[in-house]
Amino acid sequence: MNNLPFLLIFIPFLFAWYLNFSATRLDRLHHRVETSWANLDAILQRRAALASQIAHLPEIDFASNLILTSAATQARSADIAARSEAESGLSEALRLLRDESEFPHQYPEVFAEMDVITERLRTAIALHREAVASTSARRRSLVIRVFRLAGKAPLPVTYPFEDDLL
Amino acid sequence: MRIGFVSPYAWDVPGGVQAHIKDLALHYRSKGHEVSVIAPAVDESSISEDFVIPAGRPVAIPYNGAVARVLFGPVAASRVRQWISRGEFDVLHLHEPAIPSLSLLACSIAHGPMVGTFHAAAPRQKVAFAIAPLLEPIIEKLRARIAVSEFARETLRIHLETDAIVIPNGIDVLSFIDTSREKKSEAQLTVGFIGRFGEPRKGLNILLSAIPDVVAAVPNVRFLIAGPGEPLEAMQSVDPRFRSSVQFLGRIADDEKAEFFQSLDIYVAPNTGGESFGIILTEAMAARSAIIASDLPAFEAVLGNGKYGAIFPNGDSKALAAKMIELLRNKNAREALGSAAGQAAARFDWEEVGNQIMNVYLHAAGEGEKVSVESESRGLGKLFARGSDE
Structure with missing residues (x-):
């Protein structure tokens, strides 16, 4: 057939284009995961900062102060392996304080700020999970695995603490 | 930004x-x-x-x-x-x-x-x-x-x-509350509907089939139908004896909606499908209407599974009639539903x-x-x- 040479050039070209296209897509997804984690991380830091601020409010009892301060410090200083547990601990400490004490009524402004942060945290977690889910799904596809288009990028993960707040 | x-x-x-x-x-x-x-x-x-x-x-x-x-x-x-x-x-x-x-x-x-x-x-x-x-x-x-x-x-x-x-x-909740609420006359009860009633999915025919039962139980009731469509065509399905209690208002402007809701004792949303959200329900809620809606998932979600408005099985005009009669006879229940709805509307x-x-x-x-x-x-x-x- 006449068009055989044409096909011989065209098919590899098309395939190369497809590989490039897939790599671009995956790169964009990885970028989305990074952005969403950066957001989430920033909000977690703000939450920890506000928690230590609450811990130093006057009239707070010694036990609450102790729990909050240690939870907030842990959340701020934990390395990546211990991070999830630390954030869960802080969530739990804040929940205790909110449900079982009078402080939310005594300091409505601080706790209103905490509510805003919690709301943003929920959104950030939802977006992070969504980004991680799409990216992992994409990375399972055959062409990505066979041609190692993901390179050395680590597989994105969600953390257990993200379940606590939803 | x-x-x-x-x-x-x-x-x-x-x-x-x-x-x-x-x-x-x-x-x-x-x-x-x-x-x-x-x-x-x-x-x-x-x-x-x-x-x-x-x-x-x-x-x-x-x-x-x-x-x-x-x-x-x-x-x-x-x-x-x-x-x-x-x-x-x-x-x-x-x-x-x-x-x-x-x-x-x-x-x-x-x-x-x-x-x-x-x-x-x-x-x-x-x-x-x-x-x-x-x-x-x-x-x-x-x-x-x-x-x-x-x-x-x-x-x-x-x-x-x-x-x-x-x-x-x-929605703009305030615009639905602002209208000065006039005292409704007890002698005349009103039930309302809004929508392009020519479309079957809006469910007007379900409301119309419920009319005979309701009028038999509560004679002093009127049905107000608002929205663009052909009234004469819709009227065909109503028993001639009950046609006098149905009134078509035609298309109403956005700024007349609040007033329309205020004039009602009950707002009915009998939609049979195709609704993703039900913005009209949130507007009725903001106006503190007593609402009866079909049990579409979207409607149930907006109405807090019945807390902010009554719900009837989709397409069941007998059940709708029973709910209407129950609420028309009970002013306190209507007011309780209306105020619960009004408070819940803030989140919209x-x-x-x-x-x-x-x-x-x-x-x-x-x-x-x-x-x-x-x-x-x-x-x-x-x-x-x-x-x-x-």
Whole structure:
């Protein structure tokens, strides 16, 4: 057939284009995961900062102060392996304080700020999970695995603490 | 913040999505943000808002049981490209990007912080999403997805395999409370309906079939039907003996809605399907109406599973009649439902909804990156560039 040479050039070209296209897509997804984690991380830091601020409010009892301060410090200083547990601990400490004490009524402004942060945290977690889910799904596809288009990028993960707040 | 909105549907044709974009745009303008909207327009000269850029004449396509006017093609694409490259937006908000429309074009052309809102809920309408595999690489670019209801979120999950954050549609709650509430006369009870009643999915025939039972039990009741349609045709299905208790008001303007709700004792939403969210219910709630609605998932969600309004089995006019009779006879129950509804409506106010959406924008925007036009042949261009180097 006449068009055989044409096909011989065209098919590899098309395939190369497809590989490039897939790599671009995956790169964009990885970028989305990074952005969403950066957001989430920033909000977690703000939450920890506000928690230590609450811990130093006057009239707070010694036990609450102790729990909050240690939870907030842990959340701020934990390395990546211990991070999830630390954030869960802080969530739990804040929940205790909110449900079982009078402080939310005594300091409505601080706790209103905490509510805003919690709301943003929920959104950030939802977006992070969504980004991680799409990216992992994409990375399972055959062409990505066979041609190692993901390179050395680590597989994105969600953390257990993200379940606590939803 | 500079925000760009893309409307898939013609700006000068009434519709829920356009109304949502307009209200949201006005809300953010009043908060001091810079807003620009690009939308198709049937008649460009009819657009009065200075922040709306017309993108050309749309064509009509059937979609989700109605006719949608959308715009698609190379000319539209170049208009969108120009609008994006000139706009320097901090975030691009695309509405209904999963159908072939201006929004989908914008999504494929733009690069950077983008948020998409999905309005449609169509579990059985597979055709509309048959192009899902082609859409995936494009929709993937959205940094965040918003669904207007749990139902719309479920639709996304099924057809596009992606999750979304649920943020309801907004309304201006104050405009429904402000009208001075006149004392309703006890001698005459009224039941109301709003909608394009010619469409079967609005369920007017279910309300009409319930009339004989209700009038037999509560003789001093009147039924007010508002909305565009053919009254004579609809009247055919009503027993002639009861026709005197039904009155058609024709189309009512947006600013007359509040007054309409205030004049009612009960508001009935007998819709049989095709509703993703039920904005009209939230408006009735804001006006503190006693509501009876069919048990569509979207309606149940808005009405807090019956806390803010009574619910009857979809399509069952006997059950609807029984509920109406029960409520018409019990003034206290009506008032209790109305005030519960009024309080619950606060979460649908633009103030609250606008904050939630802004929150999503902030997440999408990240570190001050602007929306730009993705160079068309980036992938190919790189390939060639690399080839010539070697």
